[in-house]
């Protein structure tokens with residue numbers, strides 16, 4: 001099993017108390033909430049970990065993750081991650097989440113545009129949002 005510093009994301013040993021690279025107190029980080037850890041995981045170097053964190057944050061309907069998800073959406077050029085983010089935003093389902101989904105209608109990737117349209121159309125049908 002690999003361990004990563006939750007702050008700088010360099011690989012560390014599982015029994016490290018402080019990160020040997022950035023000096024962060026790992027045990028302090030352990031006290032953070034599950035939600036905060038997931039938000040930190042959005043910067044993880046392994047794509048699968050990021051993808052999983054996005055999915056769980058959606059299931060948790062994490063309002064706190066909206067801004068980090070928005071930044072990640074703007075920064076990534078991976079359409080599959082963008083779609084995962086759109087799915088999470090659809091779960092969170094606040095007006096701010098909708099704004100981000102709306103902005104995806106202008107995406108250069110057709111699969112991303114299609115997903116955004118699909119979510120918005122479904123919301124209109126299910127009422128609630130618009």
Ligand SMILES: [Zn+2]
Nearest residue numbers: 005008019022
């Ligand atoms: Zn570190």
